[in-house]
Amino acid sequence: MRHSKKIAPLAIVSVLAMTLAACSGGTGGSGGGAAQQNLDGRGPITYVQGKDNSNVVRPLIDKWNAAHPNEKVTFKEQSDNADQQHDDLVQHFQAKTGDYDVVDVDVIWTAEFAAQGWLQPLNDKMAIDTTGFLPATVATGTYKNVMYALPQTSDGGILYYRKDLVPTPPKTWDEMMAMCPVAKAKGIDCYAGQFAQYEGLTVNVAEAINTAGGTVVDKDGKPTVNTPEAKAGLTNLAQAYKDGNIPKQAVTYQEEQGRQAFEAGKLMFLRNWPYVYNLAKTDGSSTVKNTFGIAPLPGKDGPGASSLGGHNLAINADSKYKATAKDFLTFMTSAETEKFYATQGSLAPVREGLYTDADLVKQLPYLPVLLTSIKNAVPRPVTPFYPAVTQAIQQNSFQAINGTKSVDQALTDMQAAITTAVSK
């Protein structure tokens, strides 16, 4: 009996520790006077971002450090998983030690971090000139009319199409659907985006809704998704899936599965990000190297509204050396740096001028199309409750697309779920 009694509690305690340990770090709180302090501080700082896969950050940091021996930047690399990056940032912000001076934030996290009071407002003394930046990218760094983060890189959706099958790309959604018989005659699938139930679905659904003239949330973050326009947008996707114009396996597609299907020649139209361009041109397994073209996303009667991807740079409100941090932000978004991002890392610039830079366009032929995409882009819902809002969109739209729920019901539920999410 002695032993038996001990086994269960021990096992349970270990279970408990696993379940609960993750929750022990959370206390709320808003920034107090930290935002007013250390504005003139200069000294060594730390820059934090996710994995530097294309090795663009290190050379830049070396360059900065060579020019600023007394204000050296230490680069901290996080994992390449976005959720882990988010959680790591949250932990360090909560500790309020200011050990992360400058951080790279995904556009969808900016509002949340700003509302927590963790980010230094970039106004008054800290204001940074954003002339020449694409307005949509600046909007992603702005919360309640205050700029909290400086756009660093952008991203927009592009339509990849088979120019050997359809010489002129479709300008509107209806045109694209009308071209689907061409694909069927060839025995391939017509159109796919990212329709698995994950963040990519939010991107695609928001695009469909925005393109049809609807909105997901208004300027104040209140849900506005139960409208005829939004219904038209979501119906486009649901109907295309029902008709088979979107193949049934598309509900398991994230970016990579769609890219592979397109490169294998099994898909006529693909909505994806610019990174696909180089891969589809150079991949050994790509069968469409010379037969694919790119176009802006099809819209209602012109280019469609892309969701905006990309990353911003922000300064920790608890940083001790904000003057240095501000200079570093300016350096990391200078035209020269932006060009380096584009050529070395295929990262889309946030400065409009670079999209017409002849030298750059020669190297990255997708830039003009991408510019159209970003100029028509709409940021995903700017709300501090983004994780809950994206859940509400994903779960309900997934059911609408695969037909387990009517579009009307899905939008009613989505509206209610977002209301719940943002009414805390």
Added chain:
Amino acid sequence: MSTQVEPGALPGRKASRKGGDNKGVNKEVGADRKEKTQGRAATLLIAPTLIVLAIVILYPVINAVIMSFQHDQGLDAATGLFVTGGFAGVSNYVHWLFQQCPTSGGTGSCPPGTLGAQFWSATGVTFFFTVVTVFFETLFGFWMALIMARTFKGRSVLRAAVLVPWAIPTAVTAKLWFFIFAFDGIVNTLFHSSILWTGSEGPARAAIIIADVWKTTPFMALLILAGLQMIPAEVYEAAKVDGASAWQRFRLITLPLVKPALMVAILFRVLDALRMYDLPAIMTGGANGTTTLSILVVDQIRVGFNSAAALSTITFVIIFIVAFIFVRFLGANAVESASGGAKGKQK
């Protein structure tokens, strides 16, 4: 040999440190003192472990329970900044158990698409996975153990080989099966099928169950094998002499004698399955009716810490109840006979 040296050496050293005159003391007093010093030494030796346990286990647990009675932070409409929510009473628990959410006019049932609406379905999914996976793992594990218990050439190689799935990290296993069950993956190619394994409810659950059974059956098999090996061969010989059939030998000897090991194995697996996270998280991301309680907790952590604390406390209580029922009603006999020696000493 070493056991003989240590007890002798330890009191000897102590005695010499205290002074030489203790050497001729009465034997009984020496034994008494020995017990006392050993008792004190034991307390001292255990203390660091207890302190560490208190810090790493007790503190977060208590902290989480306290947190679960606080409101999640809310937005101050005027400034757009988060403010702390204050004392919440049991409202976080009501939120989960009765699926009540704040709406524009007070509270109402949580709309589909919120995490709050998923509590009971996640509980159901968790139990579904637990029952089905543990059932198949026990069945296949027992079968494998019976085969491995026989003497044949290459037995040790086989025993090492079956451990491979268990040795692979779960996250890797999950990714592996994610690719196997992809639409253009091995399974669909092999069977010329076009099933959306990760895109619809039934197949998604089946895929996760298959992956889990593949991964953990070896663990089950080895635990049961250890139990089988404890049964003396003479018992079987005697049974054979008495003319018992193979089925009778299995039912009347193997099954009851292996039951203690079997119960411990099942208990471990049940507790493990009740907190399943990585397989569904990686294979489906919790989509298509595969959100388990652990996935729900992690999702909730990103939205609000305090209601996440309430949810994990509820999860803990559920697991505790299951474990308690298990040990109390199903495992009690088994464990009693397993630790027969210890019981004898106590009485």
